[in-house]
Amino acid sequence: MSILSGKKVIIIGDRDGIPGPAIEECAKTAGAEVVFSSTECFV
Amino acid sequence: MDLENQKRVKEFAEQYGPENIVVLLGAAEGEASGLAAETVTAGDPTFAGPLTGVSLGLTVYHICEPEIKAEVDEQVYEDQISMMEMVLDVDDIVNEMSSIREQYCKYL
Amino acid sequence: MNSVIKGAGYVLVHAPDMVLHAGTTQTTEKIVNPDSEYLKELPNHIRSYEDVVAYMPNQTYIGNMTPEELAEHEQPWVGKNMENAQRYGKFGEIMPQDEFLVLMQVCDVFELVYLDKEFVSATKDKLAADPVIGEDIMAKVAEGIDGAEIKRLVDEEHAEPLYHMGNLVGCVKRAHDVDVNLSAHVMFENIACKASSVLALLHAVKAAGIDKADVEYVIDCAEEACGDMNQRGGGNFAKAAAEVAGLVNASGSDLRGFCAAPAHAMIEAASLVKAGSYKTVIVTAGGCTAKLGMNGKDHVKKGLPAIEDVLGGFAVVISANDGVNPEINLDMLGRHCVGTGSAPQNVIGSLVAAPLAKGGLKITDVDKYSPEMQNPDITKPAGAGDVPLANYKMIGALAVKNGELDKKELASFPAKHGLVGWAPTQGHIPSGAPYIGFAREDILAGKINRAMIIGKGSLFLGRMTNLFDGVSFTIQPNSGAQAEEGVSEEKVKGLIAKAMKEFAETLMADADAE
Numbered sequence: 137m138s139i140l141s142g143k144k145v146i147i148i149g150d151r152d153g154i155p156g157p158a159i160e161e162c163a164k165t166a167g168a169e170v171v172f173s174s175t176e177c178f179v
Numbered sequence: 180m181d182l183e184n185q186k187r188v189k190e191f192a193e194q195y196g197p198e199n200i201v202v203l204l205g206a207a208e209g210e211a212s213g214l215a216a217e218t219v220t221a222g223d224p225t226f227a228g229p230l231t232g233v234s235l236g237l238t239v240y241h242i243c244e245p246e247i248k249a250e251v252d253e254q255v256y257e258d259q260i261s262m263m264e265m266v267l268d269v270d271d272i273v274n275e276m277s278s279i280r281e282q283y284c285k286y287l
Numbered sequence: 288m289n290s291v292i293k294g295a296g297y298v299l300v301h302a303p304d305m306v307l308h309a310g311t312t313q314t315t316e317k318i319v320n321p322d323s324e325y326l327k328e329l330p331n332h333i334r335s336y337e338d339v340v341a342y343m344p345n346q347t348y349i350g351n352m353t354p355e356e357l358a359e360h361e362q363p364w365v366g367k368n369m370e371n372a373q374r375y376g377k378f379g380e381i382m383p384q385d386e387f388l389v390l391m392q393v394c395d396v397f398e399l400v401y402l403d404k405e406f407v408s409a410t411k412d413k414l415a416a417d418p419v420i421g422e423d424i425m426a427k428v429a430e431g432i433d434g435a436e437i438k439r440l441v442d443e444e445h446a447e448p449l450y451h452m453g454n455l456v457g458c459v460k461r462a463h464d465v466d467v468n469l470s471a472h473v474m475f476e477n478i479a480c481k482a483s484s485v486l487a488l489l490h491a492v493k494a495a496g497i498d499k500a501d502v503e504y505v506i507d508c509a510e511e512a513c514g515d516m517n518q519r520g521g522g523n524f525a526k527a528a529a530e531v532a533g534l535v536n537a538s539g540s541d542l543r544g545f546c547a548a549p550a551h552a553m554i555e556a557a558s559l560v561k562a563g564s565y566k567t568v569i570v571t572a573g574g575c576t577a578k579l580g581m582n583g584k585d586h587v588k589k590g591l592p593a594i595e596d597v598l599g600g601f602a603v604v605i606s607a608n609d610g611v612n613p614e615i616n617l618d619m620l621g622r623h624c625v626g627t628g629s630a631p632q633n634v635i636g637s638l639v640a641a642p643l644a645k646g647g648l649k650i651t652d653v654d655k656y657s658p659e660m661q662n663p664d665i666t667k668p669a670g671a672g673d674v675p676l677a678n679y680k681m682i683g684a685l686a687v688k689n690g691e692l693d694k695k696e697l698a699s700f701p702a703k704h705g706l707v708g709w710a711p712t713q714g715h716i717p718s719g720a721p722y723i724g725f726a727r728e729d730i731l732a733g734k735i736n737r738a739m740i741i742g743k744g745s746l747f748l749g750r751m752t753n754l755f756d757g758v759s760f761t762i763q764p765n766s767g768a769q770a771e772e773g774v775s776e777e778k779v780k781g782l783i784a785k786a787m788k789e790f791a792e793t794l795m796a797d798a799d800a801e
Binding site: 150151152155158161173175178 | 546661672714753755
C-alpha cells in the first residue's frame with residue numbers, strides 16, 4: 137500500500153540535512169498534497 | 180522541533196485528521212530524526228512545545244528511507260536527494276525511524 | 288588588479304551570565320517552562336574563563352593553534368584543555384565577561400549602559416591592560432553608579448540586567464518608552480554586537496599593521512538590526528563601531544544575509560577596492576547574544592558543559608594590491624541564484640563547481656575549502672552532525688559525480704581538502720570567515736595555493752522567502768602585480784620581510800609544539 141499517495145504531507149526539512157523544498161519536490165511526484173513545508177536550522 | 184512547527188503540526192492534525200497525514204523529515208542524522216519523529220508521534224520529548232504530552236501518533240518517515248524513495252519519481256529523487264544520500268548515515272536514520280514508528284505510530 | 292587580504296582579527300568573548308540570561312533557548316524556556324529541570328541544571332554546566340581559554344577550538348580561533356594541529360587531537364575536544372593556553376593570540380583574544388561589560392559601556396553613546404561603580408573600579412585596570420585598548424577608549428569609561436540605583440532601574444524602569452558571576456553589576460536602559468526596537472533587550476543585543484565588532488576591528492588593524500587612518504570603509508555583516516519603529520533595520524553598525532575603534536577616515540554600511548553575509552561582504556569589499564572606490568576596506572562582525580546556549584538542552588542532557596558560551600567576532604582588512612599579500616579572485620565567484628533550487632547538489636554545484644568551471648579549474652584544484660566551520664563538539668550532540676565534514680562530503684561527492692575524483696578517493700577528500708570545524712555557533716561567524724586568517728598565512732608561506740571561502744545562509748528563517756542563499760570566492764597567491772601608486776619598493780621589501788618573519792615564527796612555534 138502506498139504511504140504518500142493521497143495523503144496530506146507535512147515537511148520538516150533541515151538546513152544541514154535535506155531542506156524542505158527538496159523534499160517537497162519529491163513528495164509531489166508520489167501523489168501527496170504538501171500542506172506545509174519548513175526547514176529547521178540548528179546553527 | 181521548532182515550537183512554531185509543532186504548533187502547525189498540531190493544527191494540521193486537527194484540521195485533516197491524524198490518519199490522513201504523513202510527516203516527512205530531512206534531519207541530518209539518526210538521533211535528530213528520531214527526536215523529530217518522537218515529537219509528532221509520542222509528544223515533544225523536550226517538554227518545550229505545543230506537542231508536549233500530545234501523542235498524535237502520526238505516520239512519519241525520513242525522505243531517505245527506502246519506502247519513501249520507492250514512491251518518488253526516480254529522476255526527481257536523483258536530482259534533489261541523491262547527493263545527500265551519499266553524505267548522510269542512512270542506516271542510522273532508518274534504524275532510529277523504524278524504532279520510533281514501531282513504538283508510537285497509530286496509523287500504519 | 289585584484290584586492291588583497293592584508294590581515295584579520297578574530298575575537299571571542301566569554302559570556303557565561305549572558306548564556307543564562309540572554310540566550311533565546313533559555314529565555315524561551317523561562318516563558319514556556321519556568322520550572323524546568325533544564326533551567327535548574329544549566330548553571331552547573333557553565334564553564335570557567337580558564338576552561339574557555341584552554342579549549343582548543345577557541346585557541347584555534349585566535350590563532351594559537353592551527354586547524355591542522357587541532358585535527359591531530361581526537362574529538363570531542365571538550366574536557367581536553369590545552370596546556371599553556373593564552374588569552375591573546377596572533378589574530379586576537381578571548382576577552383573575559385567583566386572587561387567586555389566595561390567595553391559595552393564604552394560603546395554606548397546614549398547613556399543606556401550603567402555599571403556598578405565598585406565593579407567598574409575593580410575591572411577598569413584589567414581592560415586598560417589589553418594591548419589593543421588605547422587611552423581613547425579608556426577615556427570613555429564612566430565611573431559607574433550605585434548598585435541600589437541599578438536594581439531600581441531593573442525593577443522599575445524595564446532595564447535589562449547585566450550580571451557577572453551571578454551578581455547584578457549593571458543594566459541597559461530602554462532607549463524609548465514605547466518603541467520595541469529600542470527596548471532594553473534590543474539595545475543590550477545591539478551594544479554587545481557593536482562592542483565585539485569594535486574589539487575585532489582593533490585586532491584586525493593591529494594584525495594587518497595598518498594605520499587606523501588608512502581605513503576608508505567598513506562593512507558590517509553581523510545578524511543584528513539596529514533602528515527604530517520607523518526604520519527597524521536602518522543601521523549602521525559599521526560606522527558606529529568604526530567610530531569607537533577610532534577609524535576616523537572611514538564611512539561604512541551594514542550588509543545582511545544571515546550566515547552568508549560575511550562571504551557577500553568580502554566580495555563587496557574586494558570589488559570596491561578593485562574598482563578603486565576605496566583603498567582599504569574592513570569587513571567586520573560582532574557576536575550574537577541570542578545564540579548563546581542555543582543547543583544547551585542537548586549539551587546539558589548529555590552531561591556536557593554549555594559549550595556555546597562565547598560571543599564571536601572577526602574583521603578582515605582588504606586593501607589595494609601590494610604585490611605581496613594573497614589576492615581575492617573576483618573572476619570565479621560562486622552564486623546561489625533565485626533559480627538554483629534548494630537541492631543540496633544544486634547548492635554545492637552553484638557555489639563550488641560552477642565558479643571553478645569559469646576559471647577552467649576542477650574541484651580538486653582547490654587545496655582547502657572553508658564552508659561552514661562550526662565546531663562539531665557543539666553540533667554533534669545537538670543532532671546537527673559535523674557540519675564542515677558534511678560539506679566536504681558533499682563537495683567530494685559532487686567531484687565524483689562530475690568525474691573529477693575517483694570514488695575510491697572520496698573517503699580521503701575531507702581530510703585532504705578540508706579542515707575540522709573550530710568556530711562557535713554564532714550564526715555568521717563560522718561561515719567561511721574563520722579560515723581567512725590562516726588561509727592568508729598558508730598562502731604566504733606557500734603551504735597551499737588556492738582556498739575557497741563559502742558562505743551559506745538560511746534566508747527562510749526571516750519568513751520572507753523560502754530560498755536558501757550562498758556565495759563563494761577563492762583566495763590565491765599574489766600575482767606580483769602592484770597597485771600603481773602608494774607602494775614603493777621599500778615597502779614591498781618590508782612586507783616580504785614581515786611575511787618571512789611571520790613564517791619563521793610559525794615554524795618556530797611548530798618546532799616548539801613538537
